Amino acid sequence: MKNIILKNRYTLLVVTLVVYLGVLVAEGAITGREVRVFEFENPFFDFNVNNFEGFGESRSDSDRDRDRDEDRDEASGDV
Amino acid sequence: MDRFTIVQFYALLRREVLEHRNLFIGAPAVVALLILVATSWVAMQIDETQLAEGLSYISVLFDGLSPFDMAPFFMLLAIPFMLTLYICSAIYLINTLFQDRKEMSILFWQSMPVSNLQTVLSKVFTVVIVAPIFYVLIIFAMYLIGMILLTILVVSNEVDLVGIGWMFLAAIASLVLIYCSALVTSLWLLPTIGWLLLFSAFAKKTPLLWAGGVFILVGFFEDFIFGTQYLANWVQSRAANPNQYLIFEFQSLLERIFNYETLFGIVVGSVLITGAVYMRRFTD
Numbered sequence: 300m301k302n303i304i305l306k307n308r309y310t311l312l313v314v315t316l317v318v319y320l321g322v323l324v325a326e327g328a329i330t331g332r333e334v335r336v337f338e339f340e341n342p343f344f345d346f347n348v349n350n351f352e353g354f355g356e357s358r359s360d361s362d363r364d365r366d367r368d369e370d371r372d373e374a375s376g377d378v
Numbered sequence: 379m380d381r382f383t384i385v386q387f388y389a390l391l392r393r394e395v396l397e398h399r400n401l402f403i404g405a406p407a408v409v410a411l412l413i414l415v416a417t418s419w420v421a422m423q424i425d426e427t428q429l430a431e432g433l434s435y436i437s438v439l440f441d442g443l444s445p446f447d448m449a450p451f452f453m454l455l456a457i458p459f460m461l462t463l464y465i466c467s468a469i470y471l472i473n474t475l476f477q478d479r480k481e482m483s484i485l486f487w488q489s490m491p492v493s494n495l496q497t498v499l500s501k502v503f504t505v506v507i508v509a510p511i512f513y514v515l516i517i518f519a520m521y522l523i524g525m526i527l528l529t530i531l532v533v534s535n536e537v538d539l540v541g542i543g544w545m546f547l548a549a550i551a552s553l554v555l556i557y558c559s560a561l562v563t564s565l566w567l568l569p570t571i572g573w574l575l576l577f578s579a580f581a582k583k584t585p586l587l588w589a590g591g592v593f594i595l596v597g598f599f600e601d602f603i604f605g606t607q608y609l610a611n612w613v614q615s616r617a618a619n620p621n622q623y624l625i626f627e628f629q630s631l632l633e634r635i636f637n638y639e640t641l642f643g644i645v646v647g648s649v650l651i652t653g654a655v656y657m658r659r660f661t662d
Contacts, residue, residue, distance in 0.1 A: 308660040312580055315653030316596055320609065322646055324600065327608030 386492060390500035391508055394474075401466040402504075402512045409462050410520040413455070418527065430535040437532070437541025445547035450626040452552035453559075456517060460624075463513050463560060467505045471574035474501050475658060476585045484661050494658040498575060498651060505571060510560035514553050521549045559625045562634045566616065566623040568643050572650025579657035616643065 304314045326332070395402055421429065440448055475498070478484040487497060525546050532542055564571065577589035597609050616622070616639070625631055634640065 305656065305659070308580055308657060311653065311656055311660075312576070315576060315650065315657075316592070319646065319649050319653075320596060320600055322649060323608050323612055324604055324606060326642060327606065327611065332608055333611050 387496060387500060387503075390492065390496060391504060394500060394504040395508060395512075398470055398474075398504075401470050402509045403516070405462050405466050406459055406513045406516040409458050410516050413458065414520060414523060417524070421527075421531070426535070429531065430537060433528075433532055433535055433537045433542075436545060437538050439541070440545040440548060441538075441541035443544060443548075445544065445551040446628060448544075448548035449551035449555055452549050453555060453624070453626060456552070456556045456559075459513050459517055459556070460560065460563075463509060464563075467509060467564075467571075468574060470509075471501070471505060471571055472578050472585050472589060475575060475578040475654065476581060479579075479661060484658070488661070494655050498579075498655045498658065501575065502571060502651060506561065506564040506568075510557050510564075513560065514557045517556060518550075518553055521546070521553075525549070555625055555628070558628075558631055559623065562625060562631075562640070563623040565635065565640055566643055568647025569616075569650060570647075572647040572654065575654040576650050576657060579654045579660075582662075615639075 304310055424432070478487065488494075525542070528542060529539065532539055573593070574585075574589055577585045577592065581588040597607070600609050601607055622639070623634065625634060
């Protein structure tokens with residue numbers, strides 16, 4: 300185990316960061332620290348990193364809407 | 379701990395101070411000089427009668443009051459020094475282990491009877507304990523020069539000198555508060571110290587960029603993997619309010635050191651400092 304951790308600088312960095320993050324998350328969960336601090340609201344499209352499929356669908360919807368708007372513009376003669 | 383270890387550690391601390399004189403002595407000396415010049419310039423612009431009135435008001439304000447009660451007034455003057463200390467400490471921490479590898483002096487130090495733990499600890503001690511001493515000494519020198527100038531002004535304007543004496547005592551008492559504030563701030567921000575040292579020992583180039591970039595990435599990964607933002611919350615809770623670590627009264631000193639948040643910060647900082655100690659074995 301020690302050999303793996305101390306194999307090179309990158310493995311050591313990753314292990315240190317994992318321990319650091321683990322301690323913080325465990326402490327946060329035990330003491331009931333507030334889970335969310337920043338909510339990033341995007342006015343252009345819905346982006347949820349926990350739901351990539353939904354993101355793909357919402358992108359398809361927005362593409363369809365844009366195509367429909369372009370078709371309507373072309374039909375009315377606006378470019 | 380035997381005498382040899384103490385002498386070794388003292389030598390390491392002395393090396394740090396000698397190699398970084400500009401950050402720990404030069405920078406606060408420049409700030410003190412700027413404050414003295416600016417104050418003298420302002421004093422010269424004021425009309426003599428108004429200056430005499432101001433001096434007598436100050437003399438009455440401090441006369442007979444406990445220096446310990448009046449000491450927090452002088453914390454305002456220390457703000458530029460505290461800011462300089464934080465900035466210089468950050469520059470020192472991010473560069474110190476990186477510089478050792480860059481100029482290959484790490485090979486020399488590793489050939490000496492000094493462990494990596496002692497070397498990294500000497501750098502932490504330099505920032506936490508030693509650097510504030512130099513800052514406080516320079517502030518003391520500034521107060522001393524300021525008081526001499528003030529005494530000359532007071533005598534030439536025939537104002538009562540006793541109040542100025544009390545003011546000087548309050549200024550001296552404030553030095554203890556300034557040192558304690560710097561000490562508690564360093565303990566409070568020990569995770570930051572550990573983080574900077576870790577990336578100073580890790581990065582082959584641009585350690586500051588690594589430290590900042592990985593911090594953002596780790597926050598992103600926490601959100602991505604766990605769906606939480608404890609890291610952002612924790613950093614925000616520690617950095618947002620300076621009242622958590624600045625000390626304005628002597629009674630709150632022990633309370634500030636021995637509380638859950640500070641002690642947990644020391645634990646987290648120790649994890650990162652341990653990482654920096656092991657990281658130092660990679661000399662390439």
